[in-house]
Amino acid sequence: MRRGLLVLATATLVLAGCTNDIAGQAGKPAGGTPSASVDANLLGSGNFPIKPMTPLGTAGAPLTGALIDARRMADYVVGPWDVDPQMVIPGQARAVVIPDAAALGTILPAAVSNTVTAHHLIYGFASDRQDPNQWRLANSVLRFPDAAAAAAAADDLSAAVTKLSSTPNRAVPIPGHPDARATIYTYGLTPSADAPVTMYSFTQHGPYVVSQLVYAPQQDGAVAAVAATLDAQLPRIDQFVPTDPAQFPTLAMDPTGLLSHTMSAPTYPDPPGARPSDAKIGSYLPRAALHFQDDPVATAPLLDAAGLQEMTYNQTVIYRVKDAAAATKLVNDLADLMARIEVSAHPVNAVDFLPGSRCVQSEVDPTLTNGSIFYCFAALNNSVISVHDADATGARQETAAQYKMLLAP
Incomplete structure (x- = not known):
């Protein structure tokens, strides 16, 4: 990217x-x-x-119905290629239906993904791709019971990233998206504007947390990737009409x-x-x-x-x-x-x-x-x-x- x-x-x-x-x-x-x-x-x-x-x-079990609704939500999740048409090489996970923290752990480190359990994650979907130059963008949408739970989850996800390294990771603003909780993960290295970076970003949007994981050759590129993804993802998820969890068992x-x-x-x-x-x-x-x-x-x-x-x-x-x-x-x-x-x-x-x-x-x-x-x-x-x-x-x-x-x- x-x-x-x-x-x-x-x-x-x-x-x-x-x-x-x-x-x-x-x-x-x-x-x-x-x-x-x-x-x-x-x-x-x-x-x-x-x-x-x-x-x-019909689904019968609430979890089965949640997975049906997660697969339906996938139609409203932005693929990395929507942001950059070169971003088509399947990433480590490609496409992930997310019923729990363990599944989210295929995209995020376990120490980060495990934080969603306390906030009662309902489901999520993630799309993961690379480009020929080994850029990587994984975009996820996670659904929680309400906006308050989503906001708390975004806070905890972001806080968990800061604990991944003994070297303090840096919060980075995302242009046009002041609510994005974006952090550069430094792997213990001295930060540099031109050094390869991993960026994690978590943005609460109604009952959703929209999450990006970006590997990029420099910080500005990672920031641009997150901003472009949020520009596309936030209006698209607004078009999705989620099913009331009480109706999950009745879904065909x-x-x-x-x-x-x-x-x-x-x-x-x-x-x-x-x-x-x-x-x-x-x-x-x-x-x-x-x-x-x-x-x-x-x-x-x-x-x-x-x-x-x-x-x-x-x-x-x-x-x-x-x-x-x-x-x-x-x-x-x-x-x-x-x-x-x-x-x-x-x-x-x-x-x-x-x-x-x-x-x-x-x-x-x-x-x-x-x-x-x-x-x-x-x-x-x-x-x-x-x-x-x-x-x-x-x-x-x-x-x-x-x-x-x-x-x-």
């Missing part, structure tokens, strides 16, 4: 169809009858599951039925449900889908053109778009993008007996036996399947299995 940061034009990254909720009632998702050129019986799905989950119903886990038809991670040899659940598993609105992309700036216009309505995230990713023609085009667009942006990537054989599918191999480390990642894409009506796997056969079988799962009632 450089001085004079520009917020990327909103029109470029705001995808069509953004609303406060994923509309629709639970039911059979986009899928249906396969193309006449596809015989699903010929698709080799290996040991991957092909049956959908039972209907998911799968309003459209698409999530239950999205493949869960195989647990064999462990029984189903034996492994911890991932808070990121769920449904996302269009703009939130960008937090999960390898290159959100390049992917945004592709999803926009396809008329993305919903993305479901689990072992596989499903995009529900405006129609079958858009789905077919998105398969090719995503495969072409992977071939262009991934390391030493090139097209490879598609999924057998699945016309229109595309697969791409990225040689992350060609010197290793298993140094590749395989990406496969396929369409079924207005749904697009996205799979990645370290094994070529596994990627194709997983795609085939997901196709069969979308066909199931």
Whole structure:
């Protein structure tokens, strides 16, 4: 990130169809009858599951409902690329749904993140990226019960940062945002205007704490990064209508039925449900889908053109778009993008007996036996399947299995 940061034009990254909720009632998702050129019986799905989950119903537990609302809020969290279009390389965490202090600890030091427990953090969401020059920006929005709790949390988060080093860390003003509690963390080094810095910033905004973590080559750049992020984030979070926590148990886990038809991670040899659940598993609105992309700036216009309505995230990713023609085009667009942006990537054989599918191999480390990642894409009506796997056969079988799962009632 450089001085004079520009917020990327909103029109470029705001995808069509953004609303406060994923509309629709639970039911059979986009899928249906396969193309006449596809015989699903010929698709080799290996040991991957092909049956959908039972209907998911409502959250039931308050924490489950909180996670649903956190994933909905992700649509209103500014990605670092919104601040600087070069800030696209996934950071240490990429995208984080935050149910508690432990999850916040993937973005902030534990000694800092643990302070939110006393203020009854409801949930949060964070987006973490770097640029080619190793700048890093992690932007988080944390929801608390009310403005007073958020203000106290911001104070304690900021105070905890000052205790990270024996050398006093310095409070730094953020232009245009006098309420920002920003601190330069010096690692015990003598501060210098031209030395690399880590900056933590916490700003209370209604019931939210908006937090930035910035690694920068000098202080002015870090200040500019925080200011630009707050300029974009504060008005965007004002557009979000949070759910009353009393209603969390009543929230639908799968309003459209698409999530239950999205493949869960195989647990064999462990029984189903034996492994911890991932808070990121769920449904996302269009703009939130960008937090999960390898290159959100390049992917945004592709999803926009396809008329993305919903993305479901689990072992596989499903995009529900405006129609079958858009789905077919998105398969090719995503495969072409992977071939262009991934390391030493090139097209490879598609999924057998699945016309229109595309697969791409990225040689992350060609010197290793298993140094590749395989990406496969396929369409079924207005749904697009996205799979990645370290094994070529596994990627194709997983795609085939997901196709069969979308066909199931």
